[in-house]
Amino acid sequence: METTSARRLAELVGDLAGERPPRYAALAQRVRMLVADGRVPLGTRLPAERELAAALTLSRATVTAAYARLRDDGWATARQGAGTFAALPAGPHRGAWVPGPVDDGSIDMAHAAPSAPASVPAAFAAALAELPRHLPQHGYHPAGLPDLRARIAERYTARGLPTTPEQILVTAGALHGVATAFQTLVRRGQRLLTEQPTYPNALDAARASGVRILPTALDAAEPDAWLDAAERALRTVRPAAAYLMPDFHNPTGRLVDAAGRERLAAALRRAGTVAVVDETFAELWLDTPAPPPLASFGEGHVSVGSLSKTFWGGLRIGWVRAEAETVRHLTAVAVRSTMAGPVVEQLAACALLDGADAALGELRQQLRERRAVLLGELRSRLPAWRVREPAGGLVLWCGLPSPRSRALVAAAEGHGLRLAPGPLFGTGHALDDRLRLPYTHPPELLRAAVSLLARADADVEHGAAPPDGAPAPADPVV
Structure with missing residues (x-):
């Protein structure tokens, strides 16, 4: 049975000082992200509440509430006398690595997965x-x-x-x-x-x-x-x-x-x-x-x-x-x-x-047009973002004005937009000032996605709470 120490989990969670209250919800969200992207493997025993509270310089009540939230949402299970263990919620999960069905009208900008051609x-x-x-x-x-x-x-x-x-x-x-x-x-x-x-x-x-x-x-x-x-x-x-x-x-x-x-x-x-x-x-x-x-x-x-x-x-x-x-x-x-x-x-x-050469020629032309749409929309609606034009591939790697990628993912979820946080593309806590966006969608969907993204970015910039009824998101991966 694998166990993560309080010191190690505290390092992975990082500093919670900049998170909006309540602090226990922020801690639960960070742990959800760690389980979703595999940095805390499924079945891992989480540290005791008292030990994690000391490592994070939080009250034990805060950690207790965070663990309760994780259990309620299916991200942890408790075993009498054994401790608390990392788990995944039953059924499809929006934040899982593999794309799930977009069955609620959301726009999936977390996964660079083009639809099938004729x-x-x-x-x-x-x-x-x-x-x-x-x-x-x-x-x-x-x-x-x-x-x-x-x-x-x-x-x-x-x-x-x-x-x-x-x-x-x-x-x-x-x-x-x-x-x-x-x-x-x-x-x-x-x-x-x-x-x-x-x-x-x-x-x-x-x-x-x-x-x-x-x-x-x-x-x-x-x-x-x-x-x-x-x-x-x-x-x-x-x-x-x-x-x-x-x-x-x-x-x-x-x-x-x-x-x-x-x-x-x-x-x-x-x-x-x-x-x-x-x-x-x-x-x-x-x-x-x-x-x-x-x-x-x-x-x-x-x-x-x-x-x-x-x-x-x-x-x-x-x-x-x-x-x-x-x-x-x-x-x-x-x-x-x-x-x-x-x-x-x-x-x-x-x-x-x-028939690959002919099909790839058509695909490249389609991607050029979609890349131009996404670049244009980002530069128009989010001018403070730093966006380079890649010479190929399917995605833009955006530089954000401040480390806000994880907060942006949470805010965007409430607007019906799924994103992948920058830190998932690296090790440790780096890349929270980055966001990956695919240009695989049709132009009209890309325009709608950037409109929602601008609203989510404004929420984060001004410290607004997520929309009422928005689900507590786990960061998706791409």
């Missing part, structure tokens, strides 16, 4: 037409359908990284590939270098593997500063692995140019560090195509991709590209959680990749 149903129709020739076989392909592995390999070769089908493992989405790579390449207790901010689910996967995260600060406006920091960390710590997104980084949109990739690959080689490279956004360039994959600048690295952002998240088709021997090891690990991927979805993926 090519997806057409691809499934083609898959069903192909299915009969596969039915006489057993249907198990642990490393992926051979036809799909071949198509993925061809796209890597076209991007400048010669690849054979034996170097491809098909996975149930990019996250499955990332988690499998961590389990295969990094032993418990070893260091994993990451950018800060980064993709929160990858951080959770790293924590689940027992690795020690080594964050390096990334500011898209100063990409060389991150390269300097990464080189220092690689030189001094020599981590076993690194999780990196050089292609339209999520969430900052940063693109590492060819010279930067050469420099990064050299630093990784000197440190003996293998990179797990998340290429989920690599083909979503809007202004500047990405250089060849990082793995083409140095041997031994693992590339991870997906159709979730280029086509549709419901496909659950991803892949890992690595040396053939590494792919064999990765496959042996992957089959422990899933024997093989579904054949119909993989056949549909083949059809989508056959």
Whole structure:
């Protein structure tokens, strides 16, 4: 049974001095966020009320009331004589990591998940037409359908990284590939270098593997500063692995140019560090195509991709590209959680990749228009915010006038707008002055979202309470 100490939980909760009263509600909200994003794992025993009160310099009554609120809302359970334990409410939860159905008229700006284009149903129709020739076989392909592995390999070769089908493992989405790579390449207790901010689910996967995260600060406006920091960390710590997104980084949109990739690959080689490279956004360039994959600048690295952002998240088709021997090891690990991927979805993926260039051209044009709408609305209605235009990807990484991201999430929930707080994209308490906003919605929905966002920001700026009847929100993650 895992236990978190009062000192550790107090560090995660942070300073509550700036929160609006009642203080117990603010404490309960902070703990909800920690449970929702996995920093306090489910089932963890929370510290005793007296100990946490001392660590936070609060009254015991305040902590008692906060624990009661957590139990009432389903975020904690009490066991007689054993203590209080972190839990999740029963049923769908708005603040969960995975997007839930928007069934109450809310606008979901927490998740960068585009809707499916017309090519997806057409691809499934083609898959069903192909299915009969596969039915006489057993249907198990642990490393992926051979036809799909071949198509993925061809796209890597076209991007400048010669690849054979034996170097491809098909996975149930990019996250499955990332988690499998961590389990295969990094032993418990070893260091994993990451950018800060980064993709929160990858951080959770790293924590689940027992690795020690080594964050390096990334500011898209100063990409060389991150390269300097990464080189220092690689030189001094020599981590076993690194999780990196050089292609339209999520969430900052940063693109590492060819010279930067050469420099990064050299630093990784000197440190003996293998990179797990998340290429989920690599083909979503809007202004500047990405250089060849990082793995083409140095041997031994693992590339991870997906159709979730280029086509549709419901496909659950991803892949890992690595040396053939590494792919064999990765496959042996992957089959422990899933024997093989579904054949119909993989056949549909083949059809989508056959027409990918035309479909991606249409998607890029759509995203350019939506990016322009969201940028224009933010600059018009929230001029104090700092917003850079990324050269690709699906999101804007907004700088706020003050650390208010978590408060903004709470205020926006009451206006029917779901957001993801900046701190979820990093470790510790950093990034509360940041907010990630996707431009995947149609223009009219983006305009409505920014209107609600401006109202929520005004509430936070002027210290207004959330609207009457607004639910007590847990911070969603993206």
